[in-house]
Amino acid sequence: MRHVHYSPLRAADRRDRPDGTGPSAATGLEADAAIELVDGRWAALEAETSEARVGGGVASLGRLCEELIPNADARVRPPEFMAVITGVSEYAHLVEQGVCAVPTRALTA
Structure with a gap:
């Protein structure tokens, strides 16, 4: 079995302040979660409340990759x-x- 590491990802700086004024708040470079395998492969995930907000999530992931x-x-x-x-x-x-846009109800074992 491979090990999967789950962690929040902030590309600009992992030391963001709780009040939301840290470096990634200013740059917009962030993902809600990252999945990283031990061999270095990774995935970026963004969470949105509805299908109507998918465009914003796609844009956020795009900015992250363009800079990172x-x-x-x-x-x-x-x-x-x-x-x-x-x-x-x-x-x-x-x-x-x-x-990919994936509803939570599609995330089953």
């Missing part, structure tokens, strides 16, 4: 996949920029 991947100091390869997890949605589907 080309940064030689970060030494990060492109994510294996990106997804916007929605609270209310009819079905899972592929949206622009190769990002």
Whole structure:
């Protein structure tokens, strides 16, 4: 069995302040969660309340990758996949920029 590491990801700085005024609040470079395997592969996830907000999640993930991947100091390869997890949605589907939109009810064992 492979080990999966789940952690919140803030590309700008992991030391954000609780009041929301930390560095990633200013840059908008953040994802709600990241899944990282021991071999370095990873995925970025954004959570939104409904299908109507998927566009914002896609934009956020796009900004993250545009800034993080080309940064030689970060030494990060492109994510294996990106997804916007929605609270209310009819079905899972592929949206622009190769990002999947997945309703929570589709996340079953």
